[in-house]
Amino acid sequence: MAAESIDISNAMVTQPTTLGDWMLVAPVGVPILFGAILLMVRHETRLHASVAIAGLLLTLGANAALLLQVLADGPQVMTMGRWLPPFGISFTADVLGASLSFVAMLVASVCALYAMKDIGTTGRRYGFYPFVMLLMAGVGGSFLTGDIFNLYVWFEVFLISSFGLLILGSTERQLDGATKYAILNLVGTTLFLTATAYLYGTFGTLNMADIARKAEAMRETGPLMTLAVLYLLAFGMKAAAFPVNFWLPASYHTPRIVTAALFGGVLTKVGVYALLRVLVMLFPVERAELSGVIAWVAAGTMVLGIMGAIAQSDIRRVLGFVVISGVGVMLAGLALGTETGLTGTILYAFHSVLAMTALYLLAGVMKGLGGSYSLHELGGLYRSYPAMGAFALVLMLAAAGLPPASGLWPKVLLVRASLEAGWPWLSFAILLTGLLTTIALGRVYILAIWRDRQEVAPAGEAAIGRPGFGYTSLVLLCVPIILLGVYPEPFIRVAAAAAGGLLDSSSYIGAVFPVEAVQ
């Protein structure tokens, strides 16, 4: 009201924001805006795809600008409603959050493109595109928020949207998968909320920068170890880490393939991101204490996950287990906690978002051309569609961590980091996982692509040709995958900057509390 007469600088941000600062909220604000518009025009299904793709591309552009800004000038902050942090809710983008959010928006745009073919009028009527927009708003918010309770809220936003996407089509199998997914995820969310309540009781603040700078003083008196363990369990559940990963293989093979692609690519990485943010930045001492446990969890997740993949005969189930084993590889870097290890983890996260989405989309193309997801029924695809064989080869090399694709360098970094840390068994587990992934995916390649055509073609479902959208989507994803494989320097530089920002949080804290950084 009469703001001129009152000195508000004690309670509010008085610095004017520039248009550049708004790039920070764009990854959340733009998808919400477009999601709302899509909800309003729910029955005009023809408009959906173009509105959604326009919205996602706009978000992607803003996110790219944000990433460049963060790389150039360090962490960016905007505090909602002008209230000074820690009272206002801050959005804080550092290299880690901005880069992961960028990769996620990239694959979401590709998925929206692929969905033009995959999701028919009925799926659109049930709200596929609005759900995708709100899902991405939740994912973007999770990566960019600087407030741990707000992180919980964004987790809820994308979780609820993911329920909607999972049951799109309402078949019995989907409802069965969605029930398991919903219940186990809600248990994880409850743990997360409990831990956050406990954290608030201990620290009296929820702002992550504030927690990071107060943690040192609280270490003697506060139950920080309990908090770290609770968060490890809660986010481990979200990330599908062994032994709390049962929800993923139970549900990821049931939804539409483009939904599975988006989930497999993006959602588990949000859990990994939250683990990195909370354990490395907020509770570094406790993380070091827990590193042995995390390392065993990592090794168990990667090896047992990929063993599950070898046992499956449905391509989507194989991929679900490959996603889990990738989470294990990322946790290895968290266990190590060194700069090289974390760089490897973050680089692996970029690779995994791209490669897992691409592999699921590839499965969708295979189903479109071969008429089935089952390895018993597929066959002869190489002879009919050599281009698809090429895509499959690149993506399977990427997932297995072989050159010339993206999986190689993060694994090199992680193996080096675990040898440096004196944990040769962890590097052995990573290499063993690579070998087993090669076997699991090579089996898919031999059975579905090289083998002669099977005569048990599924009844009623004739092969539907014309993989135009599928190929376009795969090309869009294969370009960054190969780039990451043959020219990894810029990617490694970004990942190293992100890891550095996690290990030394002073610039993150300084961005949120600029003037009086010490109280």
Add this chain to the structure above:
Amino acid sequence: MRTLIFRTVAPYLTSLMVLFSVFVLLRGHNEPGGGFIGGLIAASAFAIYGVACGVSPVRRSLYFHPMAISGFGLLVAAISGWLSVVFNVPFMTGLWIKVSVLGVPVDLSTVLFFDIGVYLVVLGSITSVALALEEREHG
């Protein structure tokens, strides 16, 4: 449930409750109330109407599909946050303006529009769930 008394009273009860929900929404800025609870009251008003007179009269009287109302609410809320961009202040900052309606000064703010957005989101989504459940019961 569809007794004569209930069917006669329901339209009046519904309109009273909707009126009351708007009152609760508007007083919410400084006193107990607000968009969320207002939306719940309005949604229960439409649910009562649906129980008494069937679902199709409710859909007719709402005119727009409940989910579209919800989407509009989300849009209003999002825009009231985005308005800050014009004034060089952070996202979701409360912006105020004094207008005079027939000589009476009225304070309008983005906070109010955000609350109206919340009201519409809650009204739309809860009504949509309630109507779907009632439809199944009678169908």
